[in-house]
Amino acid sequence: MHWEIDKNKPIAAQICEKVSTLIALGEYRAGEKIASVRETALAAGVNPNTVQRSFEELERQGIIYSVRGSGWFVANQTDIAKEVLDSRIIEKTAEYLEDMKALGLGFAAIKKIIEEWEE
Amino acid sequence: MSELIRLESLYKSYGKKPALFNVNLSLESGKIVGLLGPNGSGKTTLIKILNGLLTASSGTVLFEGEPIGVNSKSKIAYLPDNIYLNTWMTVRQIVSFFADFYADFRTELAYEMLYKLDISPDQKLKTLSKGNKEKVCLILTMSINAKLYVLDEPIAGVDPAARDYVISTIINNYNPDASVLISTHLIADIEQVLDEVIFIKNGSIVLHKSVDEVREENGVSVDEHFREVFKW
Structure with a gap:
């Protein structure tokens, strides 16, 4: 996955947007596990805390959810991601x-x- | 998240020349913090006080609630801005020297990182290029099992490709109990991995905020904002 981070804008928001778009476009399917916080941080070259905050925000929006100990998953309904897109x-x-x-x-x-x- | 560092009305002067002027600062665990300021602004003085290499002229310096001392020194890993290792030693000898010195030094991690950067453990330090020497120093520092990593100019001497490696080393070793304080003036290269930034100017802290706040409030990158704050 290619990450293009614009340093002039808040990074957390950009990560939310990117993950949400991937879900809306079907790159990540409903219920599928997504890249971990650390993997995403390394791939995008950004701070793991920032990725964590983005994932929590996406969870609040109902786009992804976390399972303690096993990571982050796409919600069963992807219509919210589609609406965002x-x-x-x-x-x-x-x-x-x-x-x-x-x-x-x-x-x-x-x-x-x-x-x-x-x- | 707990408070790692607390500085209260810290002053430091070298003879008559003031270096730090009324510095107040609180750092939490689990953060990657950039200490940014122009040359001569007091970055290294501040760092050396945290390490106990300099003492403040007045004020309070607390690490986990206690004054800087034996306890803090075993929990703060420091990467100075110059190379301080014996250059006649091989990389392997230095690794075991560190393992001897630091109680829970992560030897395996050190070799793993050396291998990834293609640095042979049997090479003598003096035969390595300047950039590779710096990488060895960073690897050694990051392999210490510490609560606070203080990196003074960790990317100044390495090429841009290796900078990415340095950054990923920092991300990879990130642990929620520890914090990383990075002093640099190469902000653009490092700002995307930071949680917070501290701007220091003429010995005083002029800004201490989360990086996304800086971007949101000013609509520009931290690098750009730095140029505005320090314009002359």
Whole structure:
């Protein structure tokens, strides 16, 4: 798994986002065990305490759960992770549209750019 | 999580020159803490006081609630910013020297880390490159079974690839009962493994916060924030 950490933003939030996205995309399946805190910390090159905090936050959101002594698992329902992903997609799209509007483009022009972008 | 270190109104001066000015600090166990400051800001003085190598001019220094002494010295592993080992010794000899000196030195762990870095135990220290000597020193320090690891500039002399190794060594050896205090000015290389940062300027602590708080409040990396705080 490739980790890209942006040092300008809180790291815990980035780890939450990444794990949640992997679950929403089905890379991690419902009920499956995910990489441990230490493995994730080593892979991402970040502090284990930060990863621990992220996992606890994801648990609070109902996206993963912990089993004492055996690690962290994807919840049986992955719809929360999917909802998180959906709202991120909407957020990013809105951001993009705002930026394009600020550059003086109307909706039709934006659509045209996206279509031409395809190949 | 318990308090490992407590400093209260700590002052230190070298003759008339003040080096530390009213330092108050509390460090908990289970944290990786960056001690960041420009050259001559008092980082090494502070570290040497924690190790009992210097005594404060006034103020309180407590380790697990007790003054610095025999107990604290066996529980604090210190990596100085210069190489202090006898260079005529082989790596193997130094490992057994450390095993002799520290009651619960983790010899196997030391050899494991040496092997991973491709450093032969039968090499004499003086035949190693500067970077490899530094790695040996770090491995020895991290193999001590300590409560507090104090690393003074652990990454200054090693190449960027080895820096990643140094960082993963620190993460790998992380244990919730112990803390790691890392002094450096190479912040960008190390900030993602930190829990907390301490900024020290002209002998005073100007900031002590969790790194994610710094990023959240300022919207920039710790490195970037450091450049703002220490702008001149």
